[in-house]
Amino acid sequence: MFEKFEKMTQLEYKKSTKDWHYDPQAVSRDCQYVGRFIGEFDDFKSATEQVVEGHAVDLYPEDAQAPLDEFNLSWGKHLYLSAGYTEHNTRRHQITSSNKHKFPDFCHKMSAKSGLTNCSIAMIRQRPGQIVPWHFDTYKMIRDSKTVADLRTVKRYLIFLEDWHWGHMVQIGNNVLSNWKKGDIYTWPYGMYHLSCNAGLEDKWTLQITGIEKSNSLHNLEEREYVL
Numbered sequence: 001m002f003e004k005f006e007k008m009t010q011l012e013y014k015k016s017t018k019d020w021h022y023d024p025q026a027v028s029r030d031c032q033y034v035g036r037f038i039g040e041f042d043d044f045k046s047a048t049e050q051v052v053e054g055h056a057v058d059l060y061p062e063d064a065q066a067p068l069d070e071f072n073l074s075w076g077k078h079l080y081l082s083a084g085y086t087e088h089n090t091r092r093h094q095i096t097s098s099n100k101h102k103f104p105d106f107c108h109k110m111s112a113k114s115g116l117t118n119c120s121i122a123m124i125r126q127r128p129g130q131i132v133p134w135h136f137d138t139y140k141m142i143r144d145s146k147t148v149a150d151l152r153t154v155k156r157y158l159i160f161l162e163d164w165h166w167g168h169m170v171q172i173g174n175n176v177l178s179n180w181k182k183g184d185i186y187t188w189p190y191g192m193y194h195l196s197c198n199a200g201l202e203d204k205w206t207l208q209i210t211g212i213e214k215s216n217s218l219h220n221l222e223e224r225e226y227v228l
Contacts, residue, residue, distance in 0.1 A: 135195065
């Protein structure tokens, strides 16, 4: 089984599963606009000050020791390195639920309001000139918690913490997001490739809430404004 994986890149493997069309020319709806959080949440810029800088190309010993399957993060990172990405153009500051750094209160309010269960949260600061290359999320934290049998029931909400700045862009599948408003929320299916780019002059700030979907999760509701 491992020999099969070793003969292809992670992207080639994903294409072989036929879980998406993998056609850059296809017109498809690959993400969902969920709505917008309304409230005061300006007190976030100091949250990542004590967080060590990370890079999308970082390789860890545990990745090398893990089975070579679609959840092995190093498999995809080797593709970044071969494409020319380095620690200099994939920098980011991130705090997660596993960090001991304190999230602002509004983050917990958004999580509680999300309608997702077994939630984890993450805040990401992406500085100008930095990229998180084409990848898909493996939901490692929620997999490690062993609280879900089917990853297709997991949802990740991407929340923009500021109005859109020139040069900021997120691509989800074949859909390119820009011109967002503060508090806008998007989600997408498990396994969907996406990327994040800051080609602007201001930091890009986002919050992620990840959990198991329920019938009252925000993406299942008809309303589009959620007051904190």
